[in-house]
Amino acid sequence: MMDPLLEEVLEAHGGLDLWSGLTKVTARMSIGGPIWAIKGWPDALLQETVGIDTKVERSVFTPFTRPDLRSVFEVGPERVTLETLDGEQVEQRTDARAAFKGYVRSTPWDVLNLGYFVGYAFWNYLTTPFVFTYPGVVAREIEPWRESGQTWRRLHVTFPESIATHNPEQVFYFDHKGLQRRMDYVTEILGSTLVGHYTSHHQIFGGLVVPTRRRVFRRNPDGTVNLNMPSITIDVQDVSVE
Incomplete structure (x- = not known):
């Protein structure tokens, strides 16, 4: 039986019937923030086209670090x-996650490290919240959260090993309309950094409701977030669905 909050959230983002009929989502976006310079790739992702498969975990970034290259995860x-x-x-690189063993937040990345991170991360972002219905994923409502004078309902989501993601247990926040406003996770391959990832400026593309502004911050152990300086910025310019 599906969690009642999940049912509301799916409908608010376009509906499961729509999603079930899709095979591909393509987004044009700009990805910035200071973390890329720390990793050795300043301004490498400022103009990207990201295509994801909806049925299997696969994503393609074009161009990728050079005009004549693309990255496939x-x-x-x-x-x-x-x-x-x-x-x-x-x-x-196969078994690409193992290549991050021993890395901390300041460890530079090679091009395949970069491709792995954005590859799995953006597949997860662009399939949310519909990925919560995929085999092995468990979503259940937990206590609400008060922030900036608002009350957000929350889903605790557990991902199976078959899905590459930031970490197995994450929390997603939704406003009174059922739209995603925040997600909390631990970026295991980035020194196990605690993250508060905010989503806003939702727009409709082919019936699919997509947040077009994302800001990623360091999260405190008590769940609070210092919103002064995002480590990653994501601005979506356009989305197409097939």
Whole structure:
């Protein structure tokens, strides 16, 4: 039986019937923030087109670090591939998550580290909240949260090992309309950083309701967030669905 809050949230974001008929979502966006300079890739993601499959975990970033390259992330088995725009393989890494072992927040990333992180992260972002209905994912409502004079209802979501994501247990916040406003997770491959990730400026694209502004901040252990300086900024310019 589906959690009642999840039912409301799915409907607010376009409905499960719509999502079930989709095979691909493509977004044009700008990804910024100081974390990329720390990782050795300042301004590398300022103009990206991200295409994701809705049925399997697969995402493609074009261009990727160079005008003539793209990055492909996929599972079954999990791997990240750097390709030319014609599909010729340049580099590939399987078991890509293992390459982050021992890394801390300040550890520089190579191009495949970068491709892995954005590959799985943006697949999760663009499939939320519909990914909560996928096999092995469990979503249940927990106590509400008060912030900035608002009360947000929350879903605690547990992801199976079959889905590459930030960490297995995450919390998602929704306003009175059922729209996503925040998500909390632990970025395991980024030194297990506690994160408060805010979503706003929702727009409708082909019936799908998508937040077009995302701001990612460090989160305190008590759940509060210092909103002065985002580590990552994401601004979506356009979304198309197939």
